[in-house]
Amino acid sequence: MEVDRVQAIVSSSLAEDKIPAEFIRPEDERPATTTFHGPTPEIPIIDFSDPDPQKVIRLMADASTEWGIFQVVNHGIPSHLIQRLQLVGREFFDLPQEEKEVYAKPSGAPSIEGYGSKLGRDVNGKKNWADYLFHRIWPPTRINYQFWPKNPPSYREVNEEYAQEMRKIVDKLLGWLSMGLGLEENVLKQGAGGEEIEYLMKINYYPPCPRPDLTLGVPSHTDLSAMTVLVPNQVHGLQVFKDGLWIDAKYIPGALVVHIGDQIEILSNGKYKAVLHRTTVDRERTRMSWPVFLEPPAEYVVGPLPQLVDPQHPPQYKHKKFKDYSYCKLNKLPQ
Numbered sequence: 001m002e003v004d005r006v007q008a009i010v011s012s013s014l015a016e017d018k019i020p021a022e023f024i025r026p027e028d029e030r031p032a033t034t035t036f037h038g039p040t041p042e043i044p045i046i047d048f049s050d051p052d053p054q055k056v057i058r059l060m061a062d063a064s065t066e067w068g069i070f071q072v073v074n075h076g077i078p079s080h081l082i083q084r085l086q087l088v089g090r091e092f093f094d095l096p097q098e099e100k101e102v103y104a105k106p107s108g109a110p111s112i113e114g115y116g117s118k119l120g121r122d123v124n125g126k127k128n129w130a131d132y133l134f135h136r137i138w139p140p141t142r143i144n145y146q147f148w149p150k151n152p153p154s155y156r157e158v159n160e161e162y163a164q165e166m167r168k169i170v171d172k173l174l175g176w177l178s179m180g181l182g183l184e185e186n187v188l189k190q191g192a193g194g195e196e197i198e199y200l201m202k203i204n205y206y207p208p209c210p211r212p213d214l215t216l217g218v219p220s221h222t223d224l225s226a227m228t229v230l231v232p233n234q235v236h237g238l239q240v241f242k243d244g245l246w247i248d249a250k251y252i253p254g255a256l257v258v259h260i261g262d263q264i265e266i267l268s269n270g271k272y273k274a275v276l277h278r279t280t281v282d283r284e285r286t287r288m289s290w291p292v293f294l295e296p297p298a299e300y301v302v303g304p305l306p307q308l309v310d311p312q313h314p315p316q317y318k319h320k321k322f323k324d325y326s327y328c329k330l331n332k333l334p335q
């Protein structure tokens, strides 16, 4: 096998309390030394069943300004659909290794779709304690079904259903976030690509780790996307950076975790903040998460919305094609 999947490393050769050196983070990144334990404010929780839409809009805008992340409860996506999504994802990762490799991300391909273990080594050359599967789920013209597992057989149907639910909730979220900026409902969605917005499903698979104090599932980052809508399993691990501290996100069964990504930060001219976050792993249990990244099409130009720019509020960001922004970010070049 060309690449060592973390799942395969774990199931073969790990001693009781040892992990390979390439997973060991420097001291200043380790969860054991950097996680804040103590009373901290909690990530805002937004209740979509609240009868007062103006209040919901204000709470979402405040959360996006102060945190760049919030959790949504009573969002209307049927819980049995979320459970089925999680089941088919787990079933895929439970397949024999060679069956998963059929979907491996082609090496050297510019595309990010497929089964893989790392998007690229980061600056200090450390590996993530995670494997993943990545594929588009919307729009239909952009879907590459070769990256959708054929096994379990219901994988496709469940993901197609989930894509439809995502479209509804994303329209609602973007509409209200737009109104929270004092703009018409459709402005933010248009700014991020309108009907061309691409929905990318990622499944993160974080196997149990004998030394969760030394490593990270995903190191600290903001999402490249406009917005990310995620459901985790019950194993906690998401942390967000707030006022100089790394704090744990609370697991709320059935909630959607909404991350503001770079493109909304840019469109809002910095009013909404892309959240800095990372994930830790667990000693005994497998953590999984299902983020859906909402991305503008490659050629789409994103920049501060003209309605939010005036002499008192000069543009904080350049206008850029999404593909150029991604290229700079992934290659750690200045924007």
Ligand SMILES: O=C(O)CCC(=O)C(=O)O
Pocket: 202, 204, 218, 223, 230, 232, 237, 238, 277, 278, 279, 288, 289, 291
């Ligand atoms: O697993 C999580 O909760 C977050 C994963 C994440 O940040 C990512 O895949 O971009």
Ligand SMILES: [Fe+2]
Pocket: 221, 222, 223, 277
């Ligand atoms: Fe992320």
